[in-house]
Amino acid sequence: MSEPIVPHHATATRPAPLEDEEPLASLDRPGRPDESPDGEPIFDIRDLSLWYGEKRALNDVSLRIPKQRITAFIGPSGCGKSTLLRCLNRLNDLIDGVRIDGQVVFEGQNVYDPSLDVNLLRKRIGMVFQKSNPFPKTIFENVAYGCRLQGITRRLELQEIVERSLRDAALWDEVKDRLDDNALSLSGGQQQRLCIARAIAVDPEVILLDEPCSALDPIATAKVEELMQDLKDDYTQVIVTHNMQQAARVSDFTAFLYLGELIEFGETDRLFIKPERQQTEDYITGRFG
Ligand SMILES: Nc1ncnc2c1ncn2[C@@H]1O[C@H](COP(=O)(O)OP(=O)(O)OP(=O)(O)O)[C@@H](O)[C@H]1O
Numbered sequence: 276m277s278e279p280i281v282p283h284h285a286t287a288t289r290p291a292p293l294e295d296e297e298p299l300a301s302l303d304r305p306g307r308p309d310e311s312p313d314g315e316p317i318f319d320i321r322d323l324s325l326w327y328g329e330k331r332a333l334n335d336v337s338l339r340i341p342k343q344r345i346t347a348f349i350g351p352s353g354c355g356k357s358t359l360l361r362c363l364n365r366l367n368d369l370i371d372g373v374r375i376d377g378q379v380v381f382e383g384q385n386v387y388d389p390s391l392d393v394n395l396l397r398k399r400i401g402m403v404f405q406k407s408n409p410f411p412k413t414i415f416e417n418v419a420y421g422c423r424l425q426g427i428t429r430r431l432e433l434q435e436i437v438e439r440s441l442r443d444a445a446l447w448d449e450v451k452d453r454l455d456d457n458a459l460s461l462s463g464g465q466q467q468r469l470c471i472a473r474a475i476a477v478d479p480e481v482i483l484l485d486e487p488c489s490a491l492d493p494i495a496t497a498k499v500e501e502l503m504q505d506l507k508d509d510y511t512q513v514i515v516t517h518n519m520q521q522a523a524r525v526s527d528f529t530a531f532l533y534l535g536e537l538i539e540f541g542e543t544d545r546l547f548i549k550p551e552r553q554q555t556e557d558y559i560t561g562r563f564g
């Protein structure tokens with residue numbers, strides 16, 4: 276890894292933090308800030324461990340994810356990024372033999388509380404996957420899908436939601452004349468933005484993105500990254516990425532995971548410029564992974 280990683284904030288797009296502001300994370304309490312400089316956390320992950328059968332994939336992870344910010348999970352392949360992301364909306368429940376210990380508190384409620392309505396949770400926390408996965412339906416029906424599941428059937432209302440979601444996903448101009456075409460006829464980058472439109476159509480509070488750009492070319496990647504910035508004021512976004520330049524460009528906060536452990540969490544600017552842990556430094560400078 277020879278290319279230097281320059282966080283987007285390092286180009287002075289944001290005011291420098293006040294001197295008396297608490298750092299988000301300290302060496303003693305990685306990821307457990309008493310006060311986030313950017314406001315309230317939306318997720319409070321507490322001592323979270325996860326096993327696939329006998330194999331432990333997450334080891335006592337504690338982390339607070341700030342609301343209406345972009346948080347990136349980085350780390351080498353197999354370190355538990357996707358596993359941690361899937362814990363946030365209980366997608367790991369669908370995998371046989373998974374055991375989870377600890378808590379994920381989302382807006383004050385433990386998502387692993389047995390009385391919790393998982394369908395409602397997944398409506399509030401949408402997900403976009405690495406491989407865009409539009410349904411083999413029209414563009415319109417893909418975006419309307421979640422709303423139909425919620426019982427919205429009026430054509431006019433659906434039309435309004437579909438248009439708004441496609442506009443918000445920066446795709447409307449490209450597809451407005453072909454809403455009845457099969458979604459699979461779109462390009463890969465368009466399909467990924469369609470999946471984002473489908474996720475935001477049901478008005479979630481959080482969007483989880485697991486390597487959303489890894490199958491996209493640089494232009495399509497730039498569009499998705501731009502879109503993430505546009506959506507920032509309205510949603511909390513958590514992105515898993517292999518690409519450290521991408522984490523540095525798009526995220527406000529970064530969590531570095533290694534072998535199922537959270538090694539370091541903090542503001543992206545600080546973590547990339549002045550990592551506190553040797554392992555973080557080794558990883559971001561390309562010495563391993
Ligand atoms: N369904 C599963 N069953 C058993 N083990 C699993 C399963 N999913 C993941 N694992 C294991 O858990 C560990 C963490 O996997 P995870 O997919 O979370 O890593 P990751 O950081 O997302 O990796 P990558 O960057 O390659 O996507 C790995 O050792 C992986 O082999």
Ligand SMILES: [Mg+2]
Pocket residue numbers: 356357358515
């Ligand atoms: Mg993964």
